[in-house]
Amino acid sequence: MKERVAKLLMWLLTRFGSKNIIVFESFFGKQYSDSPKAIYEYLKTHQDEYKYQLIWSVKEGFEDQFKENEIEYVRRGSLRWIILMARSSYWINNTRQPSWIIKGKGTKYIQTWHGTPLKKLGLDIEKVTMHGADTESYRLNFIKDTEKWDSLIAQNNYAAKVFKTAFNIPEEKLIVSGYPRNDYLLNYTEDEAANIKRKLGIIEGKKVILYAPTWKDNKSLSKGAYEAFLPMNLEEMFAELSDDYVLLIKWHYLIANEVEIPEKYKDFAFKVPQTIDINQYFIISDMLITDYSSVFFDYANLKRKIIFYTPDWEEYENEVRGMYPEISRSLPGEQVSDTAELINAIKTEDTLNIDFVNKYCSYDDGHATQRIVEQKITNKI
Secondary structure, three states: OOHHHHHHHHHHHHOOOOOOEEEEEOOOOOOOOHHHHHHHHHHHOOOOOEOOEEEEEEOOOOOHHHHHOOOOEEEOOOHHHHHHHHHOOEEEEOOOOOOOOOOOOOOEEEEOOOOOOOEOOHHHOOOOOOOOOOHHHHHHHHHHHHOOOOEEEEOOHHHHHHHHHHOOOOHHHEEEOOOHHHHHHHHOOHHHHHHHHHHHOOOOOOEEEEEOOOOOOOOEEEOOEEOOOOOOOHHHHHHHHOOOEEEEEOOOOOEOOOOOOOHHHOOOEEEOOOOOOHHHHHHHOOEEEEOOOOHHHHHHHHOOEEEEEOOOHHHHHHHHOOEOHHHHOOOOOEEEOOHHHHHHHHHOOOOOOHHHHHHHOOOOOOOHHHHHHHHHOOOEO
16 A cells, blocks of 8 residues: 555544554564563453453564464554554554554554663664665654654663663653563573473583574665674584584574575574564573674573674774663673684683673563553553
């Protein structure tokens, strides 16, 4: 549907007021995951108190996970999607919406966002280097969405401080509550972890390394689509680690291409399904390797080893995106810049900086979802 027609139709539909509908979306409709999933599942189990129709917005081609779980969904951008978005009581999303979308007076937009940042965000990015965007238009489109947010969830006080400038959000719209998605990390069972390992075919007794990097603004394939790459020497890692470890590779949701893992490494390094909630990979891993991604703030709840593999640190800081100094100067794990250092860090017995956990994860207590729902979603008995 043409954008101009869709916008007019949505505007007309908002005149009819809202219904008891909540529309959820995660990572542009590509996943059933993250904090929208946590809020959805809480509401699903409390339908005697919250009588809403719960519907997921799903990008075409990503429906299988919703069909398998028997979750009601609508195709993102379809006529039915426009009708539901225009008439819903709440939107619950962890990324931005299309800039043209119209929000009616009866709709509340709860933005969960998807991470506490190390890398600069939104209006704090001094020079935008993403494909197809200049700094001025990027900021304008960002503000078009953030102005519609009625509430924004922050994992901690540091994130709330950053979000105020990065998203141009007034303090009264911020909820510092911990992340709903992290409730799972505080409440999962060992049986759940064992089942996930079995499904992935991980050999019993081997330690699990999770590699979860972010996308790079300067590694663009097209607008909103970024290149996957392995910056470490897989041959060296295989030779040194394959007897005792397996390496799970979890790309960012904006990664669009494939990196082929040579056949000889198939029992050591493999790409895990991208549509599965990353929390499931967190709980089965013994350590996390990342770069500039926000995942380490969540993973820190597990109090396990975190390694920062950042061979392009200077370039990323000065030319690509920039970082917030409060975090870049106090990373909670070892920082390495080549494969030899990475292998050594993996083998070394190390513990996470507990002061970091206490400062940045204190609101993650296993009950964030309940707090958000009770505070922001009207009881419909």
